Amino acid sequence: MLRIDCPWCGEREEMEFSYGGQAHVAYPKDPQSVSDEDWAQYLFMRDNPKGLFLERWVHSQGCRRWFNMARHTVTHEIFATYKPGEPPPKAGQ
Amino acid sequence: MQRFSLLSLLQNSLSGHTDWKPFWRDAAPKPRYDAIIIGGGGHGLATAYYLAKNHGITNVAVLEKGWIGGGNTGRNTTIIRSNYLWNESGALYEHSLKLWEGLSDDLNINLMFSQRGVINLAHNQADVRESIRRVEANRLNGIDAEWLTPEGVKAFCPIIDISRSARYPVLGATLQRRAGTARHDTVAWGYARAADSLGVDIIQNCEVTGILRENGRVTGVRTTRGTIQSDKVGVVAAGHTSVVASMADIRLPLQSHPLQALVSEPIKPIHPCVVMSNTVHVYLSQSDKGELVIGAGIDSFNSYSQRGSFHVIEHQMAALIELFPIFSRVRMLRTWGGIVDVCPDASPIVSKTPVKGLFLNCGWGTGGFKATPGSGWVFAHTIATGEPHPLNAAFSLDRFTSGALIDEHGAAAVAH
Numbered sequence: 001m002l003r004i005d006c007p008w009c010g011e012r013e014e015m016e017f018s019y020g021g022q023a024h025v026a027y028p029k030d031p032q033s034v035s036d037e038d039w040a041q042y043l044f045m046r047d048n049p050k051g052l053f054l055e056r057w058v059h060s061q062g063c064r065r066w067f068n069m070a071r072h073t074v075t076h077e078i079f080a081t082y083k084p085g086e087p088p089p090k091a092g093q
Numbered sequence: 094m095q096r097f098s099l100l101s102l103l104q105n106s107l108s109g110h111t112d113w114k115p116f117w118r119d120a121a122p123k124p125r126y127d128a129i130i131i132g133g134g135g136h137g138l139a140t141a142y143y144l145a146k147n148h149g150i151t152n153v154a155v156l157e158k159g160w161i162g163g164g165n166t167g168r169n170t171t172i173i174r175s176n177y178l179w180n181e182s183g184a185l186y187e188h189s190l191k192l193w194e195g196l197s198d199d200l201n202i203n204l205m206f207s208q209r210g211v212i213n214l215a216h217n218q219a220d221v222r223e224s225i226r227r228v229e230a231n232r233l234n235g236i237d238a239e240w241l242t243p244e245g246v247k248a249f250c251p252i253i254d255i256s257r258s259a260r261y262p263v264l265g266a267t268l269q270r271r272a273g274t275a276r277h278d279t280v281a282w283g284y285a286r287a288a289d290s291l292g293v294d295i296i297q298n299c300e301v302t303g304i305l306r307e308n309g310r311v312t313g314v315r316t317t318r319g320t321i322q323s324d325k326v327g328v329v330a331a332g333h334t335s336v337v338a339s340m341a342d343i344r345l346p347l348q349s350h351p352l353q354a355l356v357s358e359p360i361k362p363i364h365p366c367v368v369m370s371n372t373v374h375v376y377l378s379q380s381d382k383g384e385l386v387i388g389a390g391i392d393s394f395n396s397y398s399q400r401g402s403f404h405v406i407e408h409q410m411a412a413l414i415e416l417f418p419i420f421s422r423v424r425m426l427r428t429w430g431g432i433v434d435v436c437p438d439a440s441p442i443v444s445k446t447p448v449k450g451l452f453l454n455c456g457w458g459t460g461g462f463k464a465t466p467g468s469g470w471v472f473a474h475t476i477a478t479g480e481p482h483p484l485n486a487a488f489s490l491d492r493f494t495s496g497a498l499i500d501e502h503g504a505a506a507v508a509h
Contacts, residue, residue: 044346
């Protein structure tokens with residue numbers, strides 16, 4: 001089980017959190033003009049890297065707030081957690 | 094191929110079983126093939142076998158980065174059924190089940206295919222409605238399906254607790270009598286042996302590191318054992334499909350998760366069928382060795398490590414004891430995990446791609462084992478002819494653009 005550092009509450013067990021998939025997937029700026037291909041990209045296509053992944057989590061059994069996490073998908077090492085709106089940490093930090 | 098028969102068994106017993114030949118040659122890669130299959134799991138090997146058998150394309154290489162039977166084919170809970178909701182899925186999985194019914198003869202190997210029946214439990218009114226709807230949909234599609242009352246469930250599987258006082262009481266179940274289990278690693282070995290005998294090269298310890306392209310066409314692959322040319326490449330890499338597809342700059346709707354299973358110590362035969370429950374979330378059968386084979390859920394987060402979290406197993410045990418109080422003191426022997434590629438609509442992708450000559454067979458998620466023969470059958474057709482078989486036409490990659498999704502979350506049985 002992961003030990004996750006909620007940016008608001010501090011370190012808690014993974015059981016308290018829910019997963020939200022890839023982070024930084026922006027809603028289309030002008031939805032009326034988006035093509036079917038671009039909708040498919042927005043709705044369904046996701047990065048699925050073997051290595052560093054930026055992903056969303058929500059502290060559903062705690063403060064119920066969303067945040068982002070940089071994590072390795074093989075070792076499960078958590079490099080950073082950060083609040084929505086903040087830029088992802090640069091590689092190596 | 095050294096065929097198995099009563100006579101060959103007797104002959105080899107006289108020589109102390111020292112004359113059996115290896116199931117397949119240890120092939121080294123040739124510079125060029127008519128088709129390359131990336132991924133030597135059940136689906137990849139079945140594809141190679143049907144390419145050779147149905148389409149006469151025998152100059153085929155199956156590239157496996159590990160060893161045959163070491164991936165998800167050897168890690169699943171061996172359940173086979175075809176009771177899916179929609180017409181497209183029903184047709185594909187039922188074609189697969191029909192192939193299973195003759196597969197031991199076809200491959201000349203005992204797959205220990207056992208049609209012991211699979212029941213899917215309903216624990217609330219929503220389950221009941223969804224289950225009965227699925228039974229009727231199955232019957233309209235010519236797939237055997239029955240609705241069982243709680244007493245009917247008890248008659249079919251006497252060790253299950255159907256008391257009304259349970260936290261999630263059993264309100265009924267669907268039953269597919271033709272469904273069951275097979276010995277999973279023999280499926281991989283059997284397809285490998287049969288494909289090899291038709292001329293297919295099975296190349297282990299050969300990891301693909303690049304996909305070569307020219308003018309939008311695939312021309313071959315780069316591997317840890319050198320470059321191999323081919324005009325047709327099929328990717329059947331299960332949990333690692335996204336990694337391989339990204340080598341050809343293709344982005345997929347897949348997410349990779351660990352899915353766990355576990356077995357108990359061997360006990361005497363007590364569990365006559367396969368029981369699955371979406372709601373309390375456990376699935377259970379008993380192997381011929383006597384172990385209880387128990388399927389768990391997926392970890393919620395993306396992962397490529399072939400291990401899952403312990404709290405998932407803990408949850409599984411709670412569900413198991415809820416349904417089968419008789420197992421409260423059975424000891425578990427071992428747990429393991431495999432990486433499954435989950436699609437948003439819980440249906441597979443068996444499809445052409447924007448790159449000419451490059452084909453995908455992926456997204457089987459938590460339930461690919463049952464589809465092994467059918468998946469290989471239709472994917473071989475897709476690779477050989479360049480166009481999908483009628484059974485996999487609906488499972489194309491562009492359904493995510495057209496919106497024609499095939500939502501099988503109800504029938505997939507493992508929550509994602």
